[in-house]
Amino acid sequence: MVLLALLLIPFLTALALMATRPTNAARGIALLSTIASLGVVLMLWYSFVPGQTWTPVQYDWVPWLGLRFALGYDGISLLMLLLTAVVFPFIIGAGYTQKLQHPSMVNALLLFTQSFLFGVFTAQNGFLFYIFYELSLVPVFFLLLYWGGERRRAITVRFFIYTLLGGLMLLFGLAYCVMQTSPISSDFAVLQTLHLPANTQIWLFWALFLAFAIKLPIFPFHSWQPDTYTMAPLQGTMVLGGVMLKMGLYGILKFVFPIVPVGVEYWRDTVIWLSLFGALYAGIIAFRQQDLKRLVAYSSLSHVGLLCAGLFAANTYGISGSLYQAFAHAILVVSMLYIVGALKERTGTSELGAMGGLKSKLPRLAALFFLVMVNAIALPLTQSFVGEWLMFNGLWQLNGWMAFAAVATIIVGAVYMLYAYQRAMLGPDRWKMDMADAGRNDHLFLVPLIAITLVLGFYPAPILDLVNGPVQQMLSTLTALY
């Protein structure tokens, strides 16, 4: 019932917002709703017994398809729920400075997304997962289409079709798997016990993986990403980069690893090298980007490459590190984008060439920017370090050269982040106009995020304990299958 409440709180609030269309109260209502969701998730976390899978909600829906409305969670789901619930109040909160037209619609769309994301992360049934996975795209589509920037139609449609293509592959792969079950069922628990023949797994891998590879996205399926992130309204980019791409990671863990373990084994090196190449490639591109938002898009691409590589290392450190880093990345992307928005609000541009010397005018915002950046370049005692450190170790155990390429991203990352910071904030003051330094709103937004980063960097045990159980369990079944 709690899980149903989790889905329904944002969903019903969104419906109510669409029906009544309040102008001024919309953000407040949405914020309350997300905080309520956060409360529910924290409650789940509090009562969670590590290492268990709960499936409290089960209804039959379309039996001949094996589609059941089954919701539940394990440690990994809970981590994803947690990051969604933590990040969304901030995404809604960013609306207080963004001031988009028709706030009730914007917030309703955001809440729909949240509801569907909760669905994705709690679904225990393949088809149900697929339904939520595709549904979550719909509100984002409208958000991008009506509130996006330049060339929004072309870019949105491209993004939508590209992602849909991946989804279609997933549907095909899923249908193929379900057809092999008897009696027909698409429950994860059943799908995970399919022992498909090795050569089937080798091609089926791509059908299942492609959707998530596009969603993440990893090289070479990333072409939709920079344009979309740059064009999308700030809150849309936060949703895309902060939470939605984690669906990709989660999907890989729930579909690809358990169903086609032999396929994973077969394609592992390819995927890791692609991811790592993408990570370096995007990191190098980020260095010379002129637009700060686009730079954040490429930096996200770079981080995601590393996340995917860590995941495919397919050992304790790799997967746990990747999951831990996923959380860190959600917070990082949201706070980084907020900075982009705050700078744009004050200077009227997000072009780095047009900025410079802002630290003299905005010392507090500069300090906040710097603290966010410290997380971005994964200095120890920030959340990112824990994740990256674990991933490096995971990759090392697989192959030293992979670890080398992975660690090289910390150089590349430092290069583009510091350069961006320098171009935006440092140098002589050349701004004639007065600017308001970071105020109450900015502090309310950024300080909690930075605090989470530092606290979880200093004491990562709660999150690590959360994922450790399911990861170990999955690995033991994987090794049994090899």
Add this chain to the structure above:
Amino acid sequence: MVNTTLLTALVPGLPLLGAILIATFRRSLKGNTAGMLGTLTIGSAFALSVMLFLGFNPAAGPQTAHLFDWIHLGGMNIPFAFQVDALSLTMMLIVTGVGTLIHLYSIGYMHDDQRVSTFFALLNLFTFAMLVLVMGANYVMTFIGWEGVGLCSYLLIGFWYTTPAYNYAARKAFVMNRIGDLGFVLGLAWLFSVTGTLNFTEVFDKASNLDTATLTGITLLLFVGAIGKSAQLPLFTWLPDAMAGPTPVSALIHAATMVTAGIYLIVRSSVLFEAAPFTQDVILYTGLITALVAATIGVFQNDIKKVLAYSTVSQLGYMFVALGLGAYSAGMFHVTTHAFFKALLFLGAGSVIHALGGEQDIRKMGGLKGTIKITYITFLLGTLAISGLFPFSGFFSKDAILAHAFDRSPVLYALLLGGALITTFYMFRLLFLTFYGSYRGDKHPHESPAVMTVPLMVLAVLSVAGGMLNLPHVFGGHEPMKHYLESAAEGVSSEYLHLSATTEWALMGLSTLLVVLVIFIAYGRFAKKATLYLEADELSFFPRLFARKWYIDDLYEKLFEKPYGWFSSKFSSIGEDRVMVPLMNGAGRVTQKAGQVLRLAQTGNMSFYLFAMVAGIIVFLIMTLYGV
């Protein structure tokens, strides 16, 4: 007995607390309050370190203060723990001791700066990070400090952020350190994968089970980290640029403490390095080449801080030579004395700069010994110490390294002695051009306030007497520091000098004689008449090569910086805009084109449709009938 865990945790805890307090209340702290608070916390940390030092029994082995499990996952358990042993105590005393003096000095030096509170917050944060580095009980704790000092170094080099060149220097320092970190992290990952732990004590216990090839790989990677942090070839170019920071920063971070982190790391891991002779050779030659190259560059620098910076690089090279020779205690001894005299020299230089209102070019100085007497005397003592003249501290520490070098090979000894003589030459050039002759500038020099001169005097005393810390046998000493360190770094106990007392005496006599000779030459050239070097372009080949820093910076710019930017642009303009995006759009266009072709089938002719329908039905029927 007091709770040692708490006491140990307070040593880095106090500076951190100071940093947080100063940073939080930086706007309401007036005047010297921030400086006092900063100095007080570091001073307390020093007092605590002394307490720990007095209460520590080397024979009892390292004491660990376990705070909590930091990263605990699967077989990986990295506790947040501090380790107190002879080695970390030595470093703690240097860091907090010299740190306190430099903090005190900074109160005077940074007095007029608007962001003085920020400065002290960062300086405190740096001290915290440095203490974590030297006190960590495992490699990852060391890495926390390692990155922390790098971050503070970045922030302090770029402290005056309105000057683009400073920001560039800061970024360069950070990125070059990151290149070193690449090696460090990989080394740790390797080490972890073969030993399953990163706690110092456990790693060293298991080290004997590892084969030489693995150890060589691991130690080489760790050494790459040390190269970055301790500014050795090929990653040394950031250190001279780092002089962009305020002078106390140069003294604390870029001379006395942070740059010696690489040496600390190797001494700490001496067990691993001892078992990897190839790495030791690499360290030896890297140190040797760096020492000589940096010394030659130092001769032709005209910026008072740059001279000192290159001399730091050069001295760090000596320390690495010591480590390469397996003379760990000699290396640590030199770290200690170098911390004293180089901090002294930098603070002295700061005092000169302060006196001249920001002037750093020695060509516009001269004749200052009359006007700023205390600075002059202390600077002279520092110069004598770095030149290695008996009985100053530098003599003992450098001589220990030279003796070990002679033990290995006389050629090595000769090269190192040559480097030492070059050091003497440029240091005295610096001294004479700054303080002797007549004043060539247009400012009104004035002596610094007591808050700045007192640290100078304390450091001068230490520079003079620091040699007593490890008085060698030939002088009737017992090498107390060596014996102290034996309990912490296993490599120290295997150090053994095969030289007879006579040989040692002879070597010392030779070096002293030559140093005095070089001082006279320098006196003739720079004190009697001030010989000023021209701009680099006007020099002949070799001096130009040295003045141009062997073109290493230019080489890196051409080899790495430019191509990196080029790749960044091209990946974006070709890789993305011409390949990846067209590929995606192309897929869409293929669909569109296919639609264009296929829609021609829609002729609009009803009869055709009917015909096509019937034909289709017939085909379908045939297929069904024949079961195709």
Add this chain to the structure above:
Amino acid sequence: MESLTSVIRQVPIEHYLFLSFVLFSIGLAGVLFRRNTIIILMCLELMFNSVNLLLTAFSAYHNDPGGQVFVFFIMLVAAAEVTVGLAILVMMKRNVDSVDINQLNRLKW
């Protein structure tokens, strides 16, 4: 009284098949090759009826009244279809002043 079924059965099934085939083919040819829409509609009816004939015949031979029920169904549907078809035809005549099927060629590309 002789039942209708036995009357039908007096003619061999092959004859029905042949007749039905001929009727169907005539209808099909008409649909394909005539241009007058009225004739096309009539040919369609012819095809319907050929099928109806066959259904009736088989129904009788198999002793299954279902087939004949279907014939009624088909006649009903055919009537409905013809109403729609004729309505379209009237509209066509009004709009393009012709009942030539090749006039309806605007629905393309």
